[in-house]
Every structure is written in C-alpha cells, then in structure tokens.
Amino acid sequence: MDCGGNVMDELALNILDIAYNSIRAHANFIMIQIVDSVQDNVIKIKIQDNGDGMSEDELNKVTDPFFTTRTTRKVGLGIPLLKQNAELTGGYFHIDSQKGVGTVVQTQFVKNHIDTPIMGNIIETMTTLIQANENINYEFEYKTDDIHFLMNTKDMKDILGDVKITEPEVIMWLKDYMKEGLSQ
Amino acid sequence: MKSLEDLKKIREAAQNKMTMRLDDDQKYRVVVGMATCGIAAGARPVLNTIVEEVAKNKLPVTVLQTGCIGMCTLEPIVEVFDKDDHKTTYVLVDSKKAKEIVFHHLINDDVVEDYTVGKYKK
Numbered sequence: 605m606d607c608g609g610n611v612m613d614e615l616a617l618n619i620l621d622i623a624y625n626s627i628r629a630h631a632n633f634i635m636i637q638i639v640d641s642v643q644d645n646v647i648k649i650k651i652q653d654n655g656d657g658m659s660e661d662e663l664n665k666v667t668d669p670f671f672t673t674r675t676t677r678k679v680g681l682g683i684p685l686l687k688q689n690a691e692l693t694g695g696y697f698h699i700d701s702q703k704g705v706g707t708v709v710q711t712q713f714v715k716n717h718i719d720t721p722i723m724g725n726i727i728e729t730m731t732t733l734i735q736a737n738e739n740i741n742y743e744f745e746y747k748t749d750d751i752h753f754l755m756n757t758k759d760m761k762d763i764l765g766d767v768k769i770t771e772p773e774v775i776m777w778l779k780d781y782m783k784e785g786l787s788q
Numbered sequence: 789m790k791s792l793e794d795l796k797k798i799r800e801a802a803q804n805k806m807t808m809r810l811d812d813d814q815k816y817r818v819v820v821g822m823a824t825c826g827i828a829a830g831a832r833p834v835l836n837t838i839v840e841e842v843a844k845n846k847l848p849v850t851v852l853q854t855g856c857i858g859m860c861t862l863e864p865i866v867e868v869f870d871k872d873d874h875k876t877t878y879v880l881v882d883s884k885k886a887k888e889i890v891f892h893h894l895i896n897d898d899v900v901e902d903y904t905v906g907k908y909k910k
Contacts, residue, residue, distance in 0.1 A: 612827070612828055617827055617828070617832065620827055620832060621824055621827055624822065624823075624824075624827075628855070682824045725832075725833075728832055728833065728836050729832065731836060731839070732822070732832050732835055732836065732853075735835070735839060735851070735853065736822070736853045759792060760792060760795055763792055763793075763795040763796060763799065764795050764798070764799050765799055766803075767798065767799045767802040767803060771798075771802055772839045772840070772842045772843035772851065773798055773801070773802060773843050774795070774798055774802070775839050775843065776839070776840060776843045776844075777790070777794060777795070777798055780790055781790040781794075784789065784790050
C-alpha cells in the first residue's frame, strides 16, 4: 500500500480530497455543487473556493501526477487520477484558478458509464469537512431528478452562536439533517 | 422532520455542557490524519466513528484533523494525547478498531496496545 496510490472508489472521497486542497489554500468559503441525474445521464461536480489560488505555472502542473505543493509526500495522485477517470467515461475535468481570488474545479462523468465511480457517502464527506475547521463556511447543493437540497453552514452558525459547529453533537445532528434532506 | 430550529436546543444543551467543561477540562485530544493517503486508506469513516462515539457517550474529548502524519503506509493513523500531552499513536485503524479505542482508551483510560505503532513495529 503506497501513499496516495490507493484507488478512491467513491466520488465523495474525491470531493473530500479536492476540498482539502481548498482548506490547505486557506479558503474560508467553499461551495460544493453536485448534479446527479439519470435523465441527463450525468454526474456534475463543482467545487469553488476563495483560497490562495494558483499561478498559471502551478495550475498547469496540478493535473500532473508527479507534482505536489506538499513536501510530506513526493507525488499527489488525487487530482490527476480523478481527471483521467472523468475523461475515461466521456466526461471532463477543468480547473481554473487565480492568485488571490480562488480556485474552481469542475468535473463531469457520464453516469451510466461502467468506469464511473459510485457517489458514495457524501454525507460523511460533508461532516468531515465541516468538522475540520470551524472557521470555514460551506455551501452545499445536491440536485437529482427528484431532490434539490441546499445547505449553508453560515445560517447554522448564526443560530449556534458561540457553540462551535464542530461540536460532536452538532456534527451528529448535521448527519441526520442531511440524511433527511437527501432522501426526500 | 429536522429543521435549523433544532440547533437552538443543541446550543442550549451545549452551553450547559461547556460551563461544566470549564471545571473539568477536556481529558483527551484525538487527532486523525486526513491527507490523501489517509483518505484513500479509510480515514473518513474512522474520523466519523470517533466523532459519533464521542457524541453518543458525551465524552470530554476534542477530535481534530491533521494532514499527513508521515507514515503513509500505516494510515489511517489516530493519535491520542492525554492532558500531559503524552501521545499514543494507533496505526492501520478502521471503524471497528476506532470503537475499541474509544471504549478502552477514551472511556476507561486503557491503551489498546495491539493497535499501537510500537506493537506494529515489533
């Protein structure tokens, strides 16, 4: 088992991995939008942050499997593998970034393609991200042919006041809240 | 049906608990490695299991995330720090082991030697 060499067999795990890049880039707002439609036969994912952003040079390297800004690990296989995987299904992977503005990652998979990973546990991905840092706000949108779920952690924090959104009790509530919202 | 209004009740309950915590202080700090290597190896369910058990058992424990701990092949890694900052490193953790660590270490103050990095290296 090599570092980063494992297959991330859920789209939700890839979303977690990409959003951690936003956290490492000091974002305090991260928007995650997912469209999962049988009718249109697509899964679309958009992750946008207001982090440090990248220069054109860094941007060009980011989809290169042998590039990473981290020093703890020699190769970063998260994004290159996702890109390869999306393109394999007939979809695409785009990343746009501007220094001092932020980064937008957009990827699309053909839903019924045999190589399209399952969505997996998107609720655990969101609770994990929210638990990671109380100072980051998330906007999360999930659309299928029947469901439209929208959640904004800023609204929740306003109600919670001085109680941290990262408190285990709040995270457990969030899990149930999302479970209900995503199974309407 | 859940609504954001529920958060008000959680706030009140948590505020009561926090005033208690000032006297008691947090007993343990648990840190889970969540870099790409950790995620790919299964750190996400481990983190969520620990958060869930801490909530369920109302433990005086803080759960934190960190990046790569530097032993990628041993991920998922969970570090438990006690009040004196003494560290126990658990390696190759999964949800089942995480529950045992919560029960034995965080609730009963017993280190689960079998899952520690020391045991692994022997």
